[in-house]
Amino acid sequence: MSVDAATSDGSAAEESAGQSPMNTVLNAVSGYWMPVWAILVFGFLYAPIAVLILFSFEQGTFSGFPWDGFTMQWYxxxxxxxxxxxxxxxxxxxxxxxxxxxxxxxxxxxxxxxxxxxxxxxxxxxxxxxxxxxxxxxxxxxxxxxxxxxxxxxxxxxxxxxxxxxxxxxxxxxxxxxxxxxxxxxxxxxxxxxxxxxxxxxxxxxxxxxxxxxxxxxxxxxxxxxxxxxxxxxxxxxxxxxxxxxxxxxxxxxxxxxxxxxxxxxxxxxxxxxxxxxxxx
Amino acid sequence: MVETHSRTDTILRTILDRVRESNSFLVTGGPILLLEVLFFLAPVAIMFYIATTGMESLAVTLDFTLSNYTAVYTRAANRVAFINTTLIALVTTTTAVVVAYPFAYYIARFGGKYKNVLLVLVMIPFWTNYIVRVYGWQIILGTEGVLNGLLVSLGLISEPIGWLLNTKFSIWLGLTYLWLPFMILPLYTSLEKLDESLIEAAYDLGASRREVFKRIVLPLSIPGLVGGIIFVFIFSMGAYIVPAMIGGGELFVGTRIAYAFGIGSDWPLGAALGSVLMLIVGGVLWSLMGYTDIEEMF
CATH class of the missing domain: 1.10.3720.10 (MetI-like)
Structure with missing residues (x-):
């Protein structure tokens, strides 16, 4: 899923069909996939950080689901x-x-x-x-x-x-x-x-x-x-x-x-x- | 009191006047030069030298030998480690480019007034302790970890996935995660400088999106792209924490080196492994440095 792949799809459609419905769909996809991608990347970057902070308040000695309850004892x-x-x-x-x-x-x-x-x-x-x-x-x-x-x-x-x-x-x-x-x-x-x-x-x-x-x-x-x-x-x-x-x-x-x-x-x-x-x- | 003040003032003034003179290099550049020669160049040179010595009963003997260098290739564990490491580093670098490019492009072109905030959000993981963050992945990826627990409880899988942790997959994931900001930041710097009117002009002249990307965006982002590739590849080649913490027993150069300096207590072999790694790193820097400007990256 690189920019190259996405834009090449778009341009191929443009060249062959001009303003066809296909092109509109592709435009919509290419218009929104980047913000979605950005959110996913942020999720990836912060996943381990969020997990650590979350489980620092969990009661059970094992960091995993199910959640055993809130505690401050580790602190x-x-x-x-x-x-x-x-x-x-x-x-x-x-x-x-x-x-x-x-x-x-x-x-x-x-x-x-x-x-x-x-x-x-x-x-x-x-x-x-x-x-x-x-x-x-x-x-x-x-x-x-x-x-x-x-x-x-x-x-x-x-x-x-x-x-x-x-x-x-x-x-x-x-x-x-x-x-x-x-x-x-x-x-x-x-x-x-x-x-x-x-x-x-x-x-x-x-x-x-x-x-x-x-x-x-x-x-x-x-x-x-x-x-x-x-x-x-x-x-x-x-x-x-x-x-x-x-x-x-x-x-x-x-x-x-x-x-x-x-x-x-x-x-x-x-x-x-x-x-x-x-x-x- | 007043006198001493004016005296220190005079001394400071003299020092600063010296700094201003064109031959003041010794004052400004001298200290850092001394530091890097004594504790960077000399140690690396010594590493190459120690690699040519032997070790007997836990002490380095100074007899010349090339057996440590040949052992890097002839001993299967070392050879496999180098092959594994190079392949994983290449895949990691490719993944980082694919993940980071659209992300950096989006922030640079459409971030608007949130650009700086978004950038700081990228910087935060980049500058926080990496052992802690890799440990976070250990909690997420384990057989009874957060991800498997979530997938099982959602009914998406019936049995926990075993290959998420302590495999080549987890090394790849961990390295991509750790070095991704090193790809995002230089790419962003390049793309942010890109003049919007060039893109508009190209469209006005009838260029397709593919052509705009190939002939304007991509060529102008080469410095950032190459900078990111240099950092991600080099740091993946030299990684230790990720293979040691979430790599299981997979053979990796970093863990082989640490083993030679630890339980293995074969410093010359460790130095030889380090030297070969250093040559690879140096080669990558040498061949790619011309396409980028490290100083502009951060």
Whole structure:
């Protein structure tokens, strides 16, 4: 069911029959199948999310029909899980560092990429973008081998370094999009009106870039908070939240996982919504 | 107090003046370059190197050998894993194109004032924890899962469908689900830029819908299409969570690699598998990158 298939049917009918009833039917189908398709795709994207949230309130220990009744007990169990709290704190700690580092390095890198004029810019661009296109699994094992070789003990610190590698390019891209959309003449005008370089930077450049930087930072935090593969291979004995969820999932289905999932989803969703509101400002 | 303030101000001013100079690359581009060389290029290079070493009693020995690379092909499990993974990645990419194209086209052209809201609705699953979402599918697809339960209670089937979970089907479904936004977003970006008047002009000049699609919409959406294909194919090739969580025992490259680094404790073999995977990923990027602009995609 591609666009090609649908439109080819329509045009074949047009060519042979002109305004025949057949053509009217086809027009009606081709007029409505896309919104229906869009609704189905949204249903597909949200099905697992909806199921998790729904069953986090179900009484039975098995997540399936029939419905056994409403309960909040999985949320109570979740709040009393010490290892869960600890791994969440670890994730927040790692996320804070990664966000700060990636935002600074990514913003500076974006300035170099958009405003800089230097030889081998193409090579620089490839090198700072490639890490976000490489599967996390490859990066994870490569970092494990590297840390092992240079004698870094794996801990939350190595997780931070590893996450910085693939998170920073996302910030760089977000900020450089903003930087490219902004007219350098604004800066020149400020300079002409007597502003110093520092004043121009603080009063013109930074405020214009700020939405890009903040949305980049929020993306960075989300990516770090959700990362499993880098943390899985480079965290040593310490747990981040995704690793804890993973280990719980390995032991079979447990309604507490539904409750944790619902909270994680709610958290990510609010971050993304804030970020998007800023981006579209 | 005032003095220190003006001093930091002066220092900041000096730094920023340096940033402005054309040879300021070391300040702006330097840090990220250092990061990526030390913790991206070096680790990947080391992976290729470790793949040529041996492992004895849980320690890597530095004797040169190519046996790990040959084991990627000669050992049936690895070979089958690569074949399975490539085929599933190809089918997943095709499915993602077919599902995402009309969807992105519809939002881009007919979304109107709801465009941004609809786009955020696509972004939300894209940026939420993927283990959690794959776990959601585990609940839906199981023999006693939500979907089977629903179908049985509606009387559509008498016995639960067994092949929904832990099969190649569930890997395909899971991967399509996980990477679909990577196809939708770049396609949307391309299609959104498409000038409506070009389409109208083509119709006015007597073009059929098929011709309009083939000669205007499709060619102008190539950057987004190729970008989406790159991401979906690469990430499907390198997937681990989906085959490990809902793939049953199906042989898959990602699970083979994780096994080599885990219970299998054969790091050099794992590194060799990772290296071959990296070559495939690099090859795909190298050959398709020219048709798209990754920076424009998000």
């Amino acid at each position: 109570v169990q979740m709040v009393n899980d010490d290892r869960l709290i600890q791994s969440t704190l670890n994730s927040l700690y790692v996320g804070a560092f990664v966000t700060t580092g990636a935002t600074i390095l990514g913003t500076l890198g974006a300035i170099a990429l958009v405003r800089g004029s230097f030889r081998r810019k193409g090579l620089f661009r490839a090198l700072v973008i490639a890490p976000m296109t490489i599967p996390g699994l490859i990066l994870g094992i490569a970092l494990l081998l590297w840390f092992n070789m240079i004698g870094f003990n794996t801990s939350l610190r190595t997780v931070m370094l590893g996450q910085l590698v693939f998170v920073t390019p996302f910030v760089l891209i977000t900020v450089s999009a903003r930087l490219r959309g902004f007219d350098p003449e604004l800066e020149e005008a400020a300079r002409d009106l007597g502003a110093s370089k520092w004043q121009t930077y603080r009063r013109v450049t930074l405020p214009i870039l700020m939405p890009g930087i903040i949305s980049g930072a929020l993306f960075a935090f989300t990516l770090s908070f959700d990362d499993f593969l880098i943390a899985f291979f480079t965290s040593g004995v310490e747990n981040t939240l995704p690793i804890y969820i993973w280990s719980k999932v390995q032991h079979g289905t447990d309604p507490v996982i539904n409750a944790i999932s619902a909270m994680v989803l709610l958290f990510s969703i609010s971050l993304i919504v804030i970020s998007e509101l800023l981006r579209q400002r």
